[in-house]
Amino acid sequence: MAKHTGLAVEKRDFSKNPRQLRAEGKLPATVYGHNFDSVSLQLDEKAxxxxxxxxxxxxxxLKGDGDTYNALVKHVQSNAITDEIYNIEFYNVKTGEKLKVSVPVAIVGESPAVKAGGILRTPQSEIEIECLPKDIPSVIEVSISGLENLEDTITVGDIKYPAGITPVSAEGILIVKVSSPTAGAAAATTSTEVAGLAKK
Structure with missing residues (x-):
């Protein structure tokens, strides 16, 4: 089930530029959505x-000035070095309208192949899904208990999803793989050799 958290907002004060707002501890933000007129807001950075x-x-x-918007964070523009937030984009969600959202993968269970010495690799940490707002899960659980042999894999299409959830990511995208220890060692050796050649 989707988690809900309240957050106070204000209508955007355009007499101040974004830098001035941030100096006051506030962030500029925009709410947009399907069949929804975008709204410019500002909110407390710490909150x-x-x-x-x-x-x-x-x-x-998002509550303020007599209005309430239920929204997902779609994009946070920030400084890659300092993590300072510059701007936020929210997507307005509607109760009966499906939407697409990327959900983290949570690995559960124990793999016999890993217990026997295999190396678990997780090249993809999120899966994009489509569902109603009320059905958004906090994670997509992926059980690895069926991975019994080296080179066994789990793709997006192999996962059993909760009712009401449809994967949007391509079915063939690799989520989990059990590699042999020798393959991991070979990859590490190759990386070391390449690094050594680069220094020459």
Missing amino acids: FSMAYKGDKTVILE
């Missing part, structure tokens, strides 16, 4: 960080 916590699946209830 946003506490409510969001990097979770793309949480529905934020």
Whole structure:
């Protein structure tokens, strides 16, 4: 089930530029959506960080000036070095309208192949799905208990999804693979050799 968290917002004060807002501890933001007129807002930076916590699946209830918007965080523009947030884009969600969202993968269970010495590799950490807002899961659980042999894999199409959830990511995308220890060692050796050649 989708998580909901309240967050106070204000209508955007365009008499101040984004840098001035950030100096006051506030962030400029935009809410947009399907058949929805975009709205410019501003909100407290610390309150946003506490409510969001990097979770793309949480529905934020943006409340202020008599209006309420249920929204997902679609994009956070920030400085790659300092992590300072510049701007936020929210997507307005509607109760009966399906939407697409990327959900983290959670590995569960134990793999016999891994217990026997295989190396578990997880090249993909998220899966894009489509569902109603009320059905957004916090994670997609992927059981590895069926991985009994080296080179066994799990793709997007192999996963059993909860009712109401349809994967959007291509079925063939690799989520989990059990590699042999020798393959891992060979890859590490190759990387070391390449690094050594680069220094010459």
